[in-house]
Structures are given as C-alpha cells and as structure tokens.
Amino acid sequence: MTAFISAGHNPKGIKVDPGAVGNGYTEADLAVEFRNLVVSELLKRKVKVITDSDDERLADYLKRIQTGSGSVVLEFHFDAAVSSAATGTTALIGNDADRLDKGFAKELVESTSTILGIKNRGVLSEKDSRRGSLGLMREQGIVSLLELCFISNPDDLKKYHVNKKVLAIKIAEVVERYENML
Numbered sequence: 001m002t003a004f005i006s007a008g009h010n011p012k013g014i015k016v017d018p019g020a021v022g023n024g025y026t027e028a029d030l031a032v033e034f035r036n037l038v039v040s041e042l043l044k045r046k047v048k049v050i051t052d053s054d055d056e057r058l059a060d061y062l063k064r065i066q067t068g069s070g071s072v073v074l075e076f077h078f079d080a081a082v083s084s085a086a087t088g089t090t091a092l093i094g095n096d097a098d099r100l101d102k103g104f105a106k107e108l109v110e111s112t113s114t115i116l117g118i119k120n121r122g123v124l125s126e127k128d129s130r131r132g133s134l135g136l137m138r139e140q141g142i143v144s145l146l147e148l149c150f151i152s153n154p155d156d157l158k159k160y161h162v163n164k165k166v167l168a169i170k171i172a173e174v175v176e177r178y179e180n181m182l
C-alpha cells in the first residue's frame, strides 16, 4: 500500500505554476515545504510514499501515478482571498466520496484547525468548491485535497510557520492510519 503525497503547483520546471501569491510567499513554495515535512515523517514511519517532483505539472503527476483501492492520496494547497481577513482551513473531497474519504478529510481539517489555531471551514465536495472539478479526485483510493490556511492572511501564515512541524507529524499519523485501514 502506498501514500501519494503531492504539493499543489510546481515552483520549478519548463512551465512554472506558482499558484496563489501573498505576504511574500508563493503557494507552490509553501506547499512543497509542507509536502516535504509530511513525506519525511512518513518515511520515518516506514510508509511507502510516492510524491510529485518540484518541476512536475499536476497533470503529469496525475498521469504518472498508479493509484489503487489501497492508496491514500493527499495534496496540499493554500487558500487565497481578496480580503486579508479570510481565514481557516478547508478539505476537499470528490463528488463520489465514500465514508472513508469523508472521515479522512474530516480528520485532516480538524487536526489542522486545532494545531494551527485557525477556523475549521469544513469538508467541501468538489462541486461545492469554487474549483468545480478536480483531476486529483479521479484517482483511486482515499483522496483529499487540504487547503492548510490562507496565504493572503498574515496571521494564518504566522500560525502556520510556528506550528507546521507539529502539524506535519499529525498529518503523517492520519495518513498512516488510513493507509493501514485498506
């Protein structure tokens, strides 16, 4: 069984996709940093992990990976809004999400909200998100996309940086547990 852990957006490559920008950061760089923290924690726990590379477009990663019913698939993003007051963490799941997808996403967003000390914006189905449809959700297994906090909110980012290592350990623990359920 394998965990597929990716960073939304790619900071390097032929076609760079920085994602959202805010408070001196790009979403791609933040997501890569957090992905690396979670991956190193999973490797310590001897979980088999496949990740995207920093120069790989999301579409190419999704084409490359071979997920199955025993996979746990998780991608990190940072939310953004015009108002710097927008705050909190959100998990997204597919329109076809089952009990395990929902439970996984709920644990991710609750852990993130508690550890960062920011609002829990809940679990949204892709059709209820402003993204509409997400390629990630067509992968097999337990799948979720986690928006950690708002890149446009300086207070969210401050809390993220203070607590990111503790959060990465917790997220790795959740991934490992769901991975073992399958």
Ligand SMILES: [Zn+2]
Pocket: 008, 009, 019, 020, 027, 077, 078
């Ligand atoms: Zn994103």
